Amino acid sequence: MVEAQINQQKAASRRLSWFDDVLLLGIMAVLAGCGLIYEYLLSHYAGRILGALEAAIYTMIGLMIVSMGLGAFAARKIKDAFTGFVVLELSVALCGSLAILITAAVIGFGQQLPLILASSLGLPPDQLPNGGMIAKLQHLSEHLPYVWGVILGLMIGMEIPLIARVRQSLSEAHLLHNAGTIYGADYIGAGIGAAIWVTLMLSLDIQLAAALTASFNLLAGFVFIWRFWPQISRPRLLLAGHGIVSGILLLLVMHGPSWEQEMNNLLYKDKVVYSKATRFQQLTFTERLRGNGLAPVYSLYINGRLQFSSLDEHIYHAFLVHPTLAASARHNKVLIIGGGDGLGLHQVLKWQPEEVTLLDLDADLVSLFKSPSPDMPLRLGQALIALNGDAFNDPRVKVIHDDAFNGVDKLIAAGNKYDAIIVDLPDPSHPDLNKLYSDYFYRKLKELMSSDGAITVQSTSPYHAQKAFISVGKTLEAAGFKVNQYHHNVPSFGEWGWSIATLSGQDAKHRLGNLAMLPIQDDWLTIGLVKGAFEFPANFYQDASAIKVNELGSQQLYQYHLKAWSETEGLDLF
Numbered sequence: 001m002v003e004a005q006i007n008q009q010k011a012a013s014r015r016l017s018w019f020d021d022v023l024l025l026g027i028m029a030v031l032a033g034c035g036l037i038y039e040y041l042l043s044h045y046a047g048r049i050l051g052a053l054e055a056a057i058y059t060m061i062g063l064m065i066v067s068m069g070l071g072a073f074a075a076r077k078i079k080d081a082f083t084g085f086v087v088l089e090l091s092v093a094l095c096g097s098l099a100i101l102i103t104a105a106v107i108g109f110g111q112q113l114p115l116i117l118a119s120s121l122g123l124p125p126d127q128l129p130n131g132g133m134i135a136k137l138q139h140l141s142e143h144l145p146y147v148w149g150v151i152l153g154l155m156i157g158m159e160i161p162l163i164a165r166v167r168q169s170l171s172e173a174h175l176l177h178n179a180g181t182i183y184g185a186d187y188i189g190a191g192i193g194a195a196i197w198v199t200l201m202l203s204l205d206i207q208l209a210a211a212l213t214a215s216f217n218l219l220a221g222f223v224f225i226w227r228f229w230p231q232i233s234r235p236r237l238l239l240a241g242h243g244i245v246s247g248i249l250l251l252l253v254m255h256g257p258s259w260e261q262e263m264n265n266l267l268y269k270d271k272v273v274y275s276k277a278t279r280f281q282q283l284t285f286t287e288r289l290r291g292n293g294l295a296p297v298y299s300l301y302i303n304g305r306l307q308f309s310s311l312d313e314h315i316y317h318a319f320l321v322h323p324t325l326a327a328s329a330r331h332n333k334v335l336i337i338g339g340g341d342g343l344g345l346h347q348v349l350k351w352q353p354e355e356v357t358l359l360d361l362d363a364d365l366v367s368l369f370k371s372p373s374p375d376m377p378l379r380l381g382q383a384l385i386a387l388n389g390d391a392f393n394d395p396r397v398k399v400i401h402d403d404a405f406n407g408v409d410k411l412i413a414a415g416n417k418y419d420a421i422i423v424d425l426p427d428p429s430h431p432d433l434n435k436l437y438s439d440y441f442y443r444k445l446k447e448l449m450s451s452d453g454a455i456t457v458q459s460t461s462p463y464h465a466q467k468a469f470i471s472v473g474k475t476l477e478a479a480g481f482k483v484n485q486y487h488h489n490v491p492s493f494g495e496w497g498w499s500i501a502t503l504s505g506q507d508a509k510h511r512l513g514n515l516a517m518l519p520i521q522d523d524w525l526t527i528g529l530v531k532g533a534f535e536f537p538a539n540f541y542q543d544a545s546a547i548k549v550n551e552l553g554s555q556q557l558y559q560y561h562l563k564a565w566s567e568t569e570g571l572d573l574f
Contacts, residue, residue: 004080007539020170023227025185027220028163031089033193037147037213038096040197041062045206046145047303056145057271063146064153071157078158081165082224086238088162089221094245097252098215099148100207101260103141108266110141124361161394162184166228168509203279211252217246238252270299275377278364285380298383300341300491301427309492312386313343316490318525319454319533321347321422323486323500326518326530327508330419333357335411337404337436337445339424340365341544348422349391350520355419356397359408363401366392404436408444418448421455428460428468428550428557437472442479442554446503454508456500462487462536463495465564467547471557473499475550484509486533509534510561 005110043060078084111265164182169434201209217380229235265272268526270286281302299309308316321344325331331351336344340360348356360366370392372381391397400407404425423445427436432446433443437457449455459472462485469485476483481501500508550557 017266020227021167023223024163024167024170025181027223028160028182028185029189029192030216031156031159031220032189033196034092034096034213034216035068035152036190036193037197037209038152040194040201041206041210041213042099042145042149042152045103045147046143059567060146060149064149064156067150067153068157071154072161074154075158075161078162080233081162081169082228083233083238085159085162085166086224086232086235088155088220088375089217089224090238090241090245092152093147093214093221093249095152095155096217097211097245097256099145100210101252101256103144104263105146105261106144106162107141108253108263110137120197121525127378166514194238195491203277205257205260205277205491206282208253208258208321211249211256214325215249216251218242218249223342227472248329251566267304268301270297273380276364276368276373278362280362281365281366283365286379296383297380298380305429306492307426308341310383312491313387314524315488316493317344317347318495318522319488319530320344320386320424320458320498322518322520322522322525323508323512323530323533324420324422324454324456325351325520327454327500327502327511328420328450330450331416333416334422335359335416335418335448337408337421337423337425339422341384342369342391344422345391345397346387346389346442349389349394349396350522353396353419354392357400357411357416358397359400359402359404359411361401361403366399366401377455377541405441410447412447416448419450419453421445421449421453423455423457425458427465428561430557431555434550434555434558435552437475437548437557438552438554439475439478443474443479446480449503450500451504454500454502454511456498459485459497459499460561461495462497462540465561466540468557468560468564469497470541470547471531471550473558474547475557476501478549478551484505484534485536486530487536488529488533491523 006079039061042064043057045459046060046350047056048476067290075084130139160182166180201213204212221238225232225235225239225242228476232238257561261272261275264284268286270283270288273287275283282304284301284304286299286301288299290296298310303403325334325348330458332354334348334351334353336348336358338360339345339358340362341357345356358366368376369384369388372384392399400410402410423436424438426433428437445455455476457472457476459469473483473485476499481503483501484507485497485498485499487495487497502508502511503512512530514528515527518525547560548556549552
């Protein structure tokens with residue numbers, strides 16, 4: 001009888017040990033996923049602030065990996081693994097949920113500080129105290145996400161050693177394969193976290209995503225307290241702490257996105273009236289009221305970079321579109337790559353084409369300019385439709401949502417040919433964009449273009465990024481085009497440039513030079529302005545021979561662009 005009872009107790013002990021084992025490995029997998037999401041969240045946010053997403057991602061991940069290693073060493077100093085793990089998850093949840101909000105508040109205050117001081121001291125608007133210590137503080141504040149990355153990395157690095165010690169203390173039988181089993185759960189959890197980031201988190205507001213991720217850290221702490229209550233010191237106090245942080249997380253889920261947006265709004269010169277996070281980018285619309293019967297000025301920022309201002313977008317898009325179509329022999333079929341706001345499309349439709357195909361990756365962006373979202377202010381929606389002339393609802397327009405690099409392959413496979421091609425993509429500030437400025441991509445476009453047609457590529461600023469600008473032209477030449485480059489001042493951007501190219505016959509500059517006037521009527525652009533745009537300073541191309549072609553995989557243009565704009569902020573401040 002006694003022996004039977006002992007056997008039952010041993011069996012129960014084994015069942016309990018199995019349950020604990022699964023529980024601990026499950027917690028480890030969940031926390032690994034959370035850790036990876038924190039890396040992505042912080043690097044994504046740092047990229048928005050610094051305007052160099054790729055560099056921010058690599059820097060953040062590198063810093064967090066090193067910090068996790070240091071955290072693993074530091075975990076040896078924690079004597080009580082059970083209590084230490086609960087305190088750790090409470091700390092990770094609190095820091096992870098508040099990091100982005102606190103960063104936004106610090107940066108926003110730093111950008112407002114010159115205005116606050118100027119107002120307090122009675123300084124005129126042209127004498128804002130922007131330099132010296134204030135400028136240094138502003139610059140340092142923009143790197144605050146990296147500080148949070150180090151802090152979170154240190155804490156995340158402690159998780160595996162503490163779980164391993166807890167697991168070992170519960171059953172010595174696990175000692176032999178303890179590390180391998182824990183790391184297996186960690187790797188699988190990280191993979192699941194990456195999948196969750198790609199499929200779900202990218203489309204959520206970044207502060208909401210942070211709060212939801214932190215809730216799983218907190219849940220892990222709750223479960224741990226429940227299961228290992230006797231082994232934890234002061235469990236009631238820690239349970240109360242988890243309850244308080246739960247309340248904070250609930251507030252962040254409900255109000256965090258709006259609080260963060262209010263902080264981010266301080267970074268913009270004009271009032272932010274609408275923001276939307278799509279799967280691919282953060283869209284921010286601002287409004288400036290002018291009075292005296294003048295229409296408001298609306299601007300679109302993508303990931304903190306100015307995309308257009310309604311005050312002068314017609315200058316940019318007139319120079320992008322009209323020289324291209326004027327240099328083309330026909331205008332029946334036109335291809336636009338990028339240009340999801342429809343502003344370039346609006347200009348193309350003035351030429352009465354038979355068909356226009358627009359290839360843009362972000363369906364949500366196009367949707368806002370085709371049929372504005374119900375949550376968008378009515379005045380903004382009406383202004384956007386007026387700006388692009390309701391172009392997306394024109395029956396001649398066909399919109400394809402696909403990555404441009406692969407999308408053009410489908411157009412080639414279908415046997416399409418276009419009389420004119422307009423490439424209106426963002427600057428090559430990311431390696432994924434860099435390939436869309438490569439010789440290989442331009443050779444693809446060459447297959448799509450009629451022999452007597454013309455192509456124009458927006459080519460960044462010849463003033464701020466001279467090497468990048470020249471490299472675009474040389475890359476088009478390497479792909480087999482006859483290339484000319486031109487430039488003009490767009491007040492919102494400064495001096496901006498384009499590259500125009502043909503395949504046979506005269507180059508675009510000579511074709512346009514033969515025109516006495518533009519074939520279409522434009523309220524602003526004249527043939528004289530077009531011809532004058534091809535003139536550059538005498539020494540502009542003197543070092544062109546040393547500038548390299550952007551071959552696919554070389555990242556050459558990305559490096560030129562990154563270096564040229566390294567001291568230029570993505571946001572239009574003050």
